[in-house]
Amino acid sequence: MTDKTLHIVGGGMAGSEAAWQAAHMGVDVVLHEMRPEIGTFAHQSGDFAEMVCSNSFRSDDDEQNAVGLLHWEMRQAGGVIMASADENRLPAGGALAVDREAFAQNVTAKLHALPNVSVEYGEVTDLSSDGHWIFATGPLTSPALGDAIARETGTDRLAFFDAIAPIVYADSIDMDVVWAQSRYDKGETEAEQKAYLNCPMTKDQYEAFIDALLAADKTEFHEGETATYFDGCLPIEVMAERGRETLRFGPMKPVGLTNAHKPEDKPYAVVQLRRDNALGTLFNIVGFQTKMKYGAQSEVFKMIPGLESASFARLGGIHRNTFMNSPTLLDNQMRLKSRPNIRFAGQVTGVEGYVESAAMGLLAGRLAAAEILGLDLPTVPQDTAMGALIHHITGGAEAKTFQPMNVNFGLFRPVDGLKGGRRGRKDRYKAYTDRAKEAWTDWLEKFT
Numbered sequence: 001m002t003d004k005t006l007h008i009v010g011g012g013m014a015g016s017e018a019a020w021q022a023a024h025m026g027v028d029v030v031l032h033e034m035r036p037e038i039g040t041f042a043h044q045s046g047d048f049a050e051m052v053c054s055n056s057f058r059s060d061d062d063e064q065n066a067v068g069l070l071h072w073e074m075r076q077a078g079g080v081i082m083a084s085a086d087e088n089r090l091p092a093g094g095a096l097a098v099d100r101e102a103f104a105q106n107v108t109a110k111l112h113a114l115p116n117v118s119v120e121y122g123e124v125t126d127l128s129s130d131g132h133w134i135f136a137t138g139p140l141t142s143p144a145l146g147d148a149i150a151r152e153t154g155t156d157r158l159a160f161f162d163a164i165a166p167i168v169y170a171d172s173i174d175m176d177v178v179w180a181q182s183r184y185d186k187g188e189t190e191a192e193q194k195a196y197l198n199c200p201m202t203k204d205q206y207e208a209f210i211d212a213l214l215a216a217d218k219t220e221f222h223e224g225e226t227a228t229y230f231d232g233c234l235p236i237e238v239m240a241e242r243g244r245e246t247l248r249f250g251p252m253k254p255v256g257l258t259n260a261h262k263p264e265d266k267p268y269a270v271v272q273l274r275r276d277n278a279l280g281t282l283f284n285i286v287g288f289q290t291k292m293k294y295g296a297q298s299e300v301f302k303m304i305p306g307l308e309s310a311s312f313a314r315l316g317g318i319h320r321n322t323f324m325n326s327p328t329l330l331d332n333q334m335r336l337k338s339r340p341n342i343r344f345a346g347q348v349t350g351v352e353g354y355v356e357s358a359a360m361g362l363l364a365g366r367l368a369a370a371e372i373l374g375l376d377l378p379t380v381p382q383d384t385a386m387g388a389l390i391h392h393i394t395g396g397a398e399a400k401t402f403q404p405m406n407v408n409f410g411l412f413r414p415v416d417g418l419k420g421g422r423r424g425r426k427d428r429y430k431a432y433t434d435r436a437k438e439a440w441t442d443w444l445e446k447f448t
Helices: 013-024 066-076 080-087 100-112 143-153 203-215 236-241 294-301 354-372 385-396 425-445
Strands: 005-009 028-033 056-059 095-098 117-121 132-135 158-164 167-169 196-201 269-275 282-285 312-314 317-323 339-344
Touching (some): 005 013, 005 354, 013 100, 013 354, 056 066, 066 080, 066 385, 066 425, 080 095, 080 100, 100 117, 132 354, 196 203, 203 294, 339 354, 354 385
Parallel strands (some): 005 028, 005 132, 132 339
Antiparallel strands (some): 056 095, 167 282
16 A cells, blocks of 8 residues: 555445546545445445435536535536436436436446556455545445444444335336326426326325325334434335325425326326436336335335336335434544544435535545645635535534434525525525535635
């Protein structure tokens, strides 16, 4: 090992982005990935940046949405995740969705093509005391490495449960019942405006569906296993348990849609499906993460109008995700306070979502490379989406109640002179994004 080499553990969103950024700054990178030699519950391949829960990067609106702003910042930084997402984009209204298999293959090929990136397959089980390291092992950190992290930090690992939505074969969907339309016809092209398939429900059908959902067999956790759910990825059964109308005001809301088969009929609830691959042969059920057992899933989901004969390419599932108490453990450069030669990045740091995980990888890669090259380490401006996230996880959040967080405008500092409340929201969000873009552009220039 040379002092100038950067070792990155984990080839997910964060690790892939970190490797790409550091390599393009001229640093030699060794990317350590345990798959496919050692698999996980959720992954299906050995490709880098595999998307296991959804194929969506969420909103691509960089003026009125914090996630879209994060997309913009990553594109400006030449990120591999956003470049590959754009190259494998699928129609999804105002969202950025991708063909997940082609996307992962694209990221993998791009990284293998870099002359200063080498890949070592196999499990890393301990924290090194020398050299430069980034651990981006994600929420499915292996037990051995997780134990090593716990020993070093002196704290028990925090955890939450994450659920996966099912995927349906397109040719098993009844298009005499289902119609194609994005909510409010959102999108600039016809493909975008018809990016979702919609399954309408009457009140009686909805009530029967909720009854079946609540009565279905669920996955039970192991004895002594405790964790909370992340609110942005709740299983549909948990939402239904919070109230019978919860789903109808969440992923099954019927607003902004007109039934093409029966324009005069207003559905009581709507289940949406989003294309999952470029061929259009697979669709995932939007927002339908579940912990139902496989047999129950098939029975309950076939109650959805248009899915009576559905064939599933993948059923849903649930797994335990782990993350660190980053506000107490990491400094503002994402270094482990007890071992400054080690940085952490991605979802294991307590950010939630593909984009947020990749963004923390981007920062970790750039900051580690700057340190190796002897460059000044510029502070990430807090008024950017990147800065708002890193500030939250490295000190802005309350350590005692720390939970995984998506990027959102609630993490941003107020803009002087702008009113709060819903009426001023559009102007306020535009001010946030304008200020962030200027600050991010200035920060990037310090690396050139």
